[in-house]
Amino acid sequence: MADTRTITVTVNGRVCSREVETRLTLADFLRHELNLTGTHVGCEHGVCGACTVLVGGVSARACLMLAVQCDGREVATVESLADGDELNPLQQAFRDNHGLQCGFCTPGILMTLTEFLRDHPDPGEAEVRDVLSGNLCRCTGYQAIVAATLDAAKRMRGGA
Amino acid sequence: MKPAPFVYHDPRTVAEACDLLATRENARVLAGGQSLMPMMNFRYAMPDHLIDLNRVDELAYLRCEGEVLRVGAMTRQRDLEFSPEVGKRCPVLREALSHVGHRQTRNRGTLGGSLCHLDPSAELVNVAALLGGTLHVVSKGGARDIPFAEFAVAYMTTSLQPDELLAGATLPLPARGRGHAFAEFARRHGDFAIVACSALIGLDRDGRIADAAVALSGLGHAPVRPASIERALRGEKPGAAAFKAAAAEAGGFDAVADAYVTAAYRRHLARVLVYRALEQASMRALEAGNG
Numbered sequence: 001m002a003d004t005r006t007i008t009v010t011v012n013g014r015v016c017s018r019e020v021e022t023r024l025t026l027a028d029f030l031r032h033e034l035n036l037t038g039t040h041v042g043c044e045h046g047v048c049g050a051c052t053v054l055v056g057g058v059s060a061r062a063c064l065m066l067a068v069q070c071d072g073r074e075v076a077t078v079e080s081l082a083d084g085d086e087l088n089p090l091q092q093a094f095r096d097n098h099g100l101q102c103g104f105c106t107p108g109i110l111m112t113l114t115e116f117l118r119d120h121p122d123p124g125e126a127e128v129r130d131v132l133s134g135n136l137c138r139c140t141g142y143q144a145i146v147a148a149t150l151d152a153a154k155r156m157r158g159g160a
Numbered sequence: 161m162k163p164a165p166f167v168y169h170d171p172r173t174v175a176e177a178c179d180l181l182a183t184r185e186n187a188r189v190l191a192g193g194q195s196l197m198p199m200m201n202f203r204y205a206m207p208d209h210l211i212d213l214n215r216v217d218e219l220a221y222l223r224c225e226g227e228v229l230r231v232g233a234m235t236r237q238r239d240l241e242f243s244p245e246v247g248k249r250c251p252v253l254r255e256a257l258s259h260v261g262h263r264q265t266r267n268r269g270t271l272g273g274s275l276c277h278l279d280p281s282a283e284l285v286n287v288a289a290l291l292g293g294t295l296h297v298v299s300k301g302g303a304r305d306i307p308f309a310e311f312a313v314a315y316m317t318t319s320l321q322p323d324e325l326l327a328g329a330t331l332p333l334p335a336r337g338r339g340h341a342f343a344e345f346a347r348r349h350g351d352f353a354i355v356a357c358s359a360l361i362g363l364d365r366d367g368r369i370a371d372a373a374v375a376l377s378g379l380g381h382a383p384v385r386p387a388s389i390e391r392a393l394r395g396e397k398p399g400a401a402a403f404k405a406a407a408a409e410a411g412g413f414d415a416v417a418d419a420y421v422t423a424a425y426r427r428h429l430a431r432v433l434v435y436r437a438l439e440q441a442s443m444r445a446l447e448a449g450n451g
Binding site: 021046059060061112130133 | 198201264
């Protein structure tokens with residue numbers, strides 16, 4: 001009855017094959033099929049940005065993509081950032097600058113910034129604020145997130 | 161899992177997609193998914209068949225050819241935004257794109273999706289009206305062109321037939337030396353505008369306005385090209401007097417009201433934004449002439 005397909009998606013470098021309903025969103029695929037619960041689901045209509053992941057290296061709302069659309073593609077989630085217990089420079093900068101409080105929006109913000117800092121290694125504050133417009137945070141007031149991002153960029157350029 | 165059940169189709173060619181559209185009942189076409197997917201998640205839209213165009217490679221292209229820009233319906237907004245040719249030949253389009261959603265939504269969102277969704281104050285809809293583009297539509301029965309001015313028939317309703325598919329658009333590029341502007345007011349950056357105004361201004365040798373194009377959106381179900389304003393600007397010296405007259409005219413247009421924004425406030429915004437757009441476009445036209 002249900003429309004299903006078998007898909008193969010490379011998630012964080014791991015090849016995953018599953019039979020899924022075609023109406024399954026990428027966000028639910030990551031969380032419920034692969035148990036990668038780091039990707040958070042907030043509004044489920046593309047506004048809050050909590051579910052942001054990289055698809056083919058480009059940021060996208062995982063709630064607005066279907067899992068079947070990722071068949072044969074590469075997806076990176078927040079789980080790809082740390083090396084075991086060791087945070088990557090972006091995560092470490094968030095920790096050091098208090099760039100998060102409750103942490104719900106953080107995975108989406110980290111993935112947005114992973115793409116952004118890859119393409120803009122030396123951003124200005126205005127550019128950081130512009131790219132953050134796609135992620136809602138109700139705790140921090142963004143100030144600490146901006147500071148963390150600029151600090152992360154500096155560390156990643158080797159200026160720490 | 162939010163969308164209601166549907167049968168998923170991912171055709172590889174336009175012909176396959178048209179065949180599916182012609183033969184499936186209650187089918188919807190999925191482009192970048194930044195509007196239809198939320199509607200499906202909310203179950204405002206419950207298609208029985210979803211025809212996903214994301215693997216139809218022939219619908220994604222972007223070419224500057226002479227005086228026109230040819231854009232495939234599935235060309236991503238990010239590709240328009242990052243195209244050096246668009247930045248050079250059609251900067252008003254790039255400027256408008258900076259207001260379209262956010263980095264993550266422009267990465268997926270497409271030109272065709274935005275035009276067909278036809279939100280009354282969508283930035284790409286506004287710019288298509290400003291440039292006066294032609295839409296290329298295909299169906300199993302053939303192909304036809306629709307002037308953009310005839311595309312909107314009602315609120316968020318296009319003149320596409322149920323078996324038709326938007327394949328691409330041809331957008332006339334602004335002539336060289338035209339100054340451009342895109343001004344909008346939205347409650348937050350990235351939201352749909354409440355009112356938006358774009359403008360192209362060309363100056364003659366005496367520094368008077370030789371031609372003016374203005375597209376104003378947010379007042380009704382589709383953007384308008386106010387002929388009275390465009391005509392009145394011709395031959396005028398660009399300056400406060402001409403801009404004020406144009407703004408006053410815009411402030412007198414009919415406007416819709418909704419639960420959040422009154423008609424009077426929309427008219428106020430129209431007045432302010434027309435002034436700002438004309439001022440900036442004229443300044444840029446002057447700079448282009450001097451440069």
